[in-house]
Amino acid sequence: MILLVTDPSVGWQARTSVGGAPGRPIAARAWNDGRMAAPKARPAGQVGRPGYDLDSLLAVAVAVFNQRGYDGTSMEHLASKLGISKSSIYHHVPGKAELLRLSVDRALDALFAVTEEPETTTGPAIDRLEHMVRRSVAVLVEQLPYVTLLLRIRGNTTVERRALARRRELDHFVGQLVQQAANEGSVRPDVDPALTSRLIFGTVNSLIEWYRPSRDLTPVELADTVVKVTFDGLRSMPKT
Amino acid sequence: MILLVTDPSVGWQARTSVGGAPGRPIAARAWNDGRMAAPKARPAGQVGRPGYDLDSLLAVAVAVFNQRGYDGTSMEHLASKLGISKSSIYHHVPGKAELLRLSVDRALDALFAVTEEPETTTGPAIDRLEHMVRRSVAVLVEQLPYVTLLLRIRGNTTVERRALARRRELDHFVGQLVQQAANEGSVRPDVDPALTSRLIFGTVNSLIEWYRPSRDLTPVELADTVVKVTFDGLRSMPKT
Numbered sequence: 001m002i003l004l005v006t007d008p009s010v011g012w013q014a015r016t017s018v019g020g021a022p023g024r025p026i027a028a029r030a031w032n033d034g035r036m037a038a039p040k041a042r043p044a045g046q047v048g049r050p051g052y053d054l055d056s057l058l059a060v061a062v063a064v065f066n067q068r069g070y071d072g073t074s075m076e077h078l079a080s081k082l083g084i085s086k087s088s089i090y091h092h093v094p095g096k097a098e099l100l101r102l103s104v105d106r107a108l109d110a111l112f113a114v115t116e117e118p119e120t121t122t123g124p125a126i127d128r129l130e131h132m133v134r135r136s137v138a139v140l141v142e143q144l145p146y147v148t149l150l151l152r153i154r155g156n157t158t159v160e161r162r163a164l165a166r167r168r169e170l171d172h173f174v175g176q177l178v179q180q181a182a183n184e185g186s187v188r189p190d191v192d193p194a195l196t197s198r199l200i201f202g203t204v205n206s207l208i209e210w211y212r213p214s215r216d217l218t219p220v221e222l223a224d225t226v227v228k229v230t231f232d233g234l235r236s237m238p239k240t
Numbered sequence: 241m242i243l244l245v246t247d248p249s250v251g252w253q254a255r256t257s258v259g260g261a262p263g264r265p266i267a268a269r270a271w272n273d274g275r276m277a278a279p280k281a282r283p284a285g286q287v288g289r290p291g292y293d294l295d296s297l298l299a300v301a302v303a304v305f306n307q308r309g310y311d312g313t314s315m316e317h318l319a320s321k322l323g324i325s326k327s328s329i330y331h332h333v334p335g336k337a338e339l340l341r342l343s344v345d346r347a348l349d350a351l352f353a354v355t356e357e358p359e360t361t362t363g364p365a366i367d368r369l370e371h372m373v374r375r376s377v378a379v380l381v382e383q384l385p386y387v388t389l390l391l392r393i394r395g396n397t398t399v400e401r402r403a404l405a406r407r408r409e410l411d412h413f414v415g416q417l418v419q420q421a422a423n424e425g426s427v428r429p430d431v432d433p434a435l436t437s438r439l440i441f442g443t444v445n446s447l448i449e450w451y452r453p454s455r456d457l458t459p460v461e462l463a464d465t466v467v468k469v470t471f472d473g474l475r476s477m478p479k480t
Contacts (some may be wrong), residue, residue, distance in 0.1 A: 035345065069309055178474075188476045191465050195457070196474050199466065202446025203439055210438060217435070223398065225431050226439065234418075234436050236428045237352035 005175055018216040021066060049085060054092050054102075061079045061099040062145045070100055070149075096137050097159050104153065104154065107146035110139045112166075128187035136204050137223040148208045176200065200230050291324060294332050301339040302385045310340055310389075311396065314386035337399050344393065344403040350379045352406075355413050365421035371468055372414060376444050377463040380455055388448045395425075412439065439469050 028101045052060075064073050064081050075096055079086045093099055114120060119131040150167070153160040178193040178200075187196060202224060213219055253434075292300075304313050304321050315336055319326045333339055356362060359371040380387045390407070393400040418433040425437060443466060454458055 005338055069312065072309070072312055160371075173443070186469070187474055191468060191474070194269070195465055197444075198450060198470065199469050200474065202449070203443045204447075206439075206442025207447050209421055209442070209445075226437055228428070228431060229436065229439050229473070231473050231475045232428075233471050234427055234431070234440065235471045236426055 003206065051088065052082060052092070057082065058102055058106075059091055059145075063121055064105065064150055065100065066148050066152070068152065070096075071158075078120070097157060100149075100153075100215075101159045102158075104147050104150045106158070107139075107143050107150040108163065108166045108170075110143050110146075111136065111170055113169070114139060124186065125177055125184050126183035129181055130231060131214075132174060132177060133200060133204060133230065134227055136201075136221045137207065137226050138219055140204065140207055140217040141211065141222070148179070151205055151208060152236045171197065173202070203230055206218065212215060244256045250253055253357055274363055289442050292322060292332070297322065297329065298339060298342055298346075299385075299424075301336075304387055305340065305343065306385055306388050306392070308463040310336075310393065310400075324400065337397060340383055340389075340393075340397075341399045341403075343386050344390045346385050346398070347379075348403065348410075350383050350386075351376065353408055355410070356381060357378045364426065365417055365424050366426035369414070369417045370471060372417060372469065373440060374463045374467055375445065377447065378459055380447055381451065381459040381462070384448065384452075391448060399477065411437065411441070 019115060060082055061078055064078055073096065075086050075089060078096065078099075079089060082089070094104075114132060114135040117131070117135065120128050120135075122128070150163060153163055155161050155164050175197040177193050178187060178197045181187040182189065182193045187193065207222070207226075211217075211222060256455055300322055304318055308317060313336065315329060318336065318339075319329060322329070333342075354372060354375040357371070357375065360367070360368050360375075390403060393403055395401050395404050405456050415434050415437040418427060418437045421427040422429065422433045427433065447462070447466075451457075451462060
């Protein structure tokens, strides 16, 4: 299910060193309160310059992209925020497009991984849909800055257009799941499955605008509530 | 209920000439397909230069703000898109901040007007809430470019912060309505009213990302569906 997209315009294939590391708290922290990730000591055997590794560099880049917008961010802005030279950034990536690609792929890879979980692939469609919604909320929280960036891109560049294509593939997957649940009689028949699917993910995606993890409302409680309200409605008694 | 905010930093009070004109199709058209509003002939008795009046100028400005972002838009960009000189724009407004204020106030005034409608102020709270949701969807569709701009501002300037304060006042109004419906026993008791309120408006606000009026899904059908799914859930049978 994971798309392996290769972009002829991008010579560097640093993606695999980042894609397999979902939910790093350092990224969420850098985005949540505006503090930047501290440069890491170089682990034994790591290739590259001391200072930032690709992961910590990415955590700062995604924070700057979210703050200034991708179009409004230059390599100078990134270098200044990181406190290093532009050439130190070029040591890791050929340019800001690659930083964008790595960032949105982190979010997309985590979301596509959910589509392959056993609870998403077996059982009644309505239960698989519920699992998909619950886990999407979890990914959104774990990868908050990366998902936020993904949801804000507009398709002005090749990297953005490819990310949007992968998003559409996810939408299609969920749309199929809703359709299957409708065929099984477990989704209300008076609403078009494609529209239902858009409304569900409208609700889930809107969480980036306000939710920040806290003890008052944990990610699990949040996911439970989203599932309750989207599946059974806010009304206390079913309408008769 | 409409806030009358006066900003000492803004000398021009052109707002009243714009605030009372919700739903102008010219604005939606300019935003929907990228075509700009054509300059209007000067009506008899209109004060100002021939060419754009404030309304048609605003329709173009909001489209450019939505496309480039407010921060990324200069008076030069606006003049170039309008095909007129910067001084012609200054004839209408003292600067781009005033164009932003007029744009977001148009959306906010229309939303606040809903809070004063009889169906929002009398009857069981759950019905008032339903009316509020239904009419908010309608306002979002009628004022699509203006609501889109409102939902994207981040609070970097005085105008933006005041708009965010008015948005919070709306959120508070809806939160109170949900609380009242909960007190009346018509909202599910296992979800916090403030959270319910956020989820509802997360769903409604997410419509700006994809909905464009069409015969396949009219604004009224859209509002009906949003109400069905948010109030009664997507599941065909209530969970027992």
